[in-house]
């Protein structure tokens with residue numbers, strides 16, 4: 001549904017996007033994360049035919065962004081940082097105008113506009129001029145516009161950045177519902193909790209390059225290491241850590257708890273519990289220590305930064 005190959009954009013001799021290759025399947029949500037200036041918006045703008053790539057290619061909903069920009073626009077809903085709203089128009093008239101642009105019959109465009117405005121809590125703003133809307137309301141209206149023609153692919157650049165927590169949740173719920181209907185999303189965000197809640201896969205971009213791409217579990221495994229478990233018992237450890245060393249790699253311990261790494265929790269955890277039972281140790285909890293997306297993100301960026309400062313092996317004295 002979203003396919004880019006070696007997508008690259010130069011502004012004069014500055015390389016803003018550097019050979020970005022991404023594949024997002026139907027019904028998948030990809031969250032693109034990265035520091036300010038990393039190239040997220042530029043990538044989204046190329047995917048929506050707003051900006052011509054310098055090299056590489058992109059196909060969105062099966063259409064080439066350079067050769068078939070009209071078809072791309074028909075099948076894609078876009079939310080960009082600059083919403084381009086017509087401030088003097090009233091909310092409902094504005095949506096009706098876009099419905100006409102997409103050749104939607106009058107009944108359908110009215111119904112979609114009213115449903116979506118109600119869904120995002122804008123039902124009282126239908127007849128107000130957009131210039132009177134708050135920042136968050138404008139962002140919601142821009143999202144409604146992106147969704148009005150029920151596109152198969154949605155490219156949303158920081159969709160909840162101006163929103164209060166309840167509004168942000170309305171947007172997340174809408175995304176989850178649409179995903180169930182096989183809609184495909186690429187979302188850029190600085191909100192890692194939101195990315196963790198919504199995304200099937202995460203791509204991290206830095207200085208125009210994709211430096212990590214995978215599910216949260218894959219990235220955690222690759223960049224943080226083996227899953228870490230915490231065992232809590234009723235009583236003191238009394239040397240339990242050394243009783244488990246043939247089964248798992250104990251990383252740290254306290255008076256009544258220990259943490260261990262294992263590459264295969266499905267095998268190791270039952271063995272640990274069986275050993276505890278055999279030793280008469282009363283287990284209170286055995287649980288995984290979750291790695292947050294923030295841990296992963298910071299580690300990915302730190303590794304990329306370290307690589308940047310490594311001496312160039314091809315350099316000669």
Ligand SMILES: Nc1ncnc2c1ncn2[C@@H]1O[C@H](COP(=O)(O)OP(=O)(O)OP(=O)(O)O)[C@@H](O)[C@H]1O
Nearest residue numbers: 011014015016034035036037038039040041042043
């Ligand atoms: N029209 C332009 N002309 C020149 N440089 C540009 C242009 N648009 C973007 N850039 C540069 O390209 C780089 C990537 O910008 P981009 O807006 O894609 O970053 P971003 O990842 O979306 O950042 P943010 O998280 O701050 O929104 C930045 O260094 C930016 O200054």
